[in-house]
Each structure stands twice: as C-alpha cells, then as structure tokens.
Amino acid sequence: MASTCSASLSLLSITLFSFLISPASSLHEHPLDPLTPEEFSLIRHAVMRSYGASSENVTFHYVGLDEPDKPLIYSWMLNQTDKMPPPRRASVVLRFHEQTHELIVDLSSHRPSIVSKEVYHGNGFPMLTLEEQTAASDLPRTHDQFIRSIEKRGLNMSDVVCACYTVGWYGEPRSRRVMKVLAYYTNGTVNFYMRPIEGIVMVVDLELMKIVKYHDRFATTVPTAEDTEYRLEKQNPPFGPHLKGAAIVQPHGPGFEIKGHTIR
Numbered sequence: 001m002a003s004t005c006s007a008s009l010s011l012l013s014i015t016l017f018s019f020l021i022s023p024a025s026s027l028h029e030h031p032l033d034p035l036t037p038e039e040f041s042l043i044r045h046a047v048m049r050s051y052g053a054s055s056e057n058v059t060f061h062y063v064g065l066d067e068p069d070k071p072l073i074y075s076w077m078l079n080q081t082d083k084m085p086p087p088r089r090a091s092v093v094l095r096f097h098e099q100t101h102e103l104i105v106d107l108s109s110h111r112p113s114i115v116s117k118e119v120y121h122g123n124g125f126p127m128l129t130l131e132e133q134t135a136a137s138d139l140p141r142t143h144d145q146f147i148r149s150i151e152k153r154g155l156n157m158s159d160v161v162c163a164c165y166t167v168g169w170y171g172e173p174r175s176r177r178v179m180k181v182l183a184y185y186t187n188g189t190v191n192f193y194m195r196p197i198e199g200i201v202m203v204v205d206l207e208l209m210k211i212v213k214y215h216d217r218f219a220t221t222v223p224t225a226e227d228t229e230y231r232l233e234k235q236n237p238p239f240g241p242h243l244k245g246a247a248i249v250q251p252h253g254p255g256f257e258i259k260g261h262t263i264r
C-alpha cells in the first residue's frame with residue numbers, strides 16, 4: 001500500500017538526518033510545542049528500527065507529542081533559565097499484523113528510543129489512515145455486484161464516487177475493523193453528498209481490504225443536480241461573487257502577541 005512505500009522512501013532521508021541534528025529537546029522553546037517535521041522523521045526511524053525486517057507491515061495511525069505532566073511544566077515555567085525542559089516524548093499508535101500497538105518514543109537524545117510498547121486490547125480502533133480510506137472507497141468500482149447495481153439504475157460509473165463511514169459500535173466484545181461504504185452520483189454537480197445512490201450499502205474489511213458484505217435493497221431516483229452548487233464563484237447575486245469587500249482595521253496593532261507557539 002501507499003503508506004509502506006513512502007515509509008521506506010523517507011527511511012533513506014532520515015538516516016542522513018539523524019547525524020546532523022542536535023538533541024530534539026534543546027530546540028524547543030516550550031515543552032508543549034508540537035512535534036517538528038524532523039522529529040516525525042526521527043520517530044518513524046526509531047519505530048521502523050524497532051520492528052526490524054517486519055516494519056513493512058507497520059502503518060502509523062497517530063503520532064503526537066506525549067505531553068509532560070503539568071507539575072513538571074509549571075516547575076519549568078517558574079525557573080526556565082536554570083532548568084532543562086521536561087523530557088520530550090512522542091506518543092505513537094500503529095497497526096501491526098492486525099493489532100493496535102501504543103508506543104512512547106523518547107526524543108531527548110540524538111538517537112530516539114522506544115521507552116514503552118504495548119498491545120492495546122480494549123474496544124475501538126485507531127483513527128483511519130487516508131490511504132486505507134482511499135483504497136476502501138475504490139473497491140466498489142471493480143466489484144461485480146456494484147457494477148450490476150449501477151447499470152440497473154441506468155447510471156454512468158464514471159460519475160460515481162464512494163465514501164467511507166463508521167459502522168458504529170454497539171457493545172460487541174470483539175469486532176473486526178470494518179467500514180461502511182456508500183455511493184454518490186456527481187453527474188453535473190461537485191456537491192455529491194446531495195445525490196446519494198440510495199439502497200446500496202457495502203461493508204469493507206480494512207485488514208483484508210475487501211468488500212465482505214453487499215446489500216442492494218431497493219433502487220430509487222437519484223436527486224437532481226439542480227441548485228446543489230455551493231462554490232462562491234458559481235453563485236448569483238446577492239450571494240454571488242459581486243459583493244463589495246469589507247476591511248477590519250486595527251490602528252494600534254493586534255490585541256494579542258504570538259511568540260513561537262504561544263499566544264498571549
């Protein structure tokens with residue numbers, strides 16, 4: 001999949017990187033500053049290294065700052081000049097061989113290290129990646145039953161778009177990572193949400209990346225494309241592009257101050 005290709009590409013660039021940059025924590029003005037692009041690369045490198053040869057099957061679902069405890073931040077704020085900031089760490093959620101792993105990566109040295117790694121056994125799944133949503137939405141296009149359903153309705157497949165939705169969670173102790181996929185029709189509009197192709201519901205298993213349930217319960221008319229346009233440049237007055245502009249003036253400058261990632 002796309003995510004694994006890009007992983008190995010950037011592996012190359014971060015190998016060069018990791019020798020050049022100083023410990024991540026010394027670069028930061030505030031312990032709550034977000035992760036930098038360089039830190040993302042270092043984290044990916046550390047994670048891939050820890051999974052070794054099987055790292056090609058790792059997909060990242062979340063990477064963010066693991067915020068230090070508040071007392072540590074307060075203490076640093078009171079005496080910033082003398083104290084080192086609290087240790088800088090990242091929190092990572094990934095999928096590996098159909099399991100969710102939660103990792104903490106320490107970024108305070110040249111070579112970031114994994115300080116904890118646990119398999120998550122609770123309910124729910126991590127956020128979806130864009131790659132898997134795109135792959136799931138593309139499946140119907142080549143699915144025989146879907147092709148027949150679209151033909152039966154007299155619609156043109158080139159104008160069909162599909163989108164992923166959650167199936168919800170109703171208290172099942174164990175569930176598969178599946179998505180519901182619904183279809184829409186664009187012909188004549190960009191606002192496809194206004195033109196659902198009713199009656200068709202597909203369920204995609206994201207681990208198998210396959211349509212595992214297909215329902216075509218009924219066929220009905222697709223709403224027309226008329227008056228569904230929302231783009232400003234296509235609107236007619238008084239909503240159209242011909243409104244006169246307005247300006248906001250602050251003669252004494254803005255009423256706030258931005259320093260790094262801090263706003264006062």
Ligand SMILES: *[C@@H]1O[C@H](CO)[C@@H](O)[C@H](O)[C@H]1NC(C)=O
Nearest residue numbers: 052053054055056057058097
């Ligand atoms: C990655 O997963 C696939 C499918 O489960 C498997 O065939 C392959 O051997 C795995 N690769 C590694 C390096 O673990």
Ligand SMILES: *[C@@H]1O[C@H](CO)[C@@H](O)[C@H](O)[C@H]1NC(C)=O
Nearest residue numbers: 075078079080081082083084
């Ligand atoms: C700040 O830290 C230094 C060294 O750790 C210490 O000597 C000093 O008393 C501290 N100042 C305050 C206001 O806590």
Ligand SMILES: *[C@@H]1O[C@H](CO)[C@@H](O)[C@H](O)[C@H]1NC(C)=O
Nearest residue numbers: 154155156157158159160187
């Ligand atoms: C379907 O749409 C495509 C692209 O707009 C067009 O080239 C094709 O002729 C259409 N097919 C039918 C059967 O209308």
Ligand SMILES: *[C@@H]1O[C@H](CO)[C@@H](O)[C@H](O)[C@H]1NC(C)=O
Nearest residue numbers: 154155156157159187188225
């Ligand atoms: C596409 O839209 C045009 C214009 O509204 C309409 O004439 C045509 O029949 C539509 N084609 C399909 C296949 O829905």
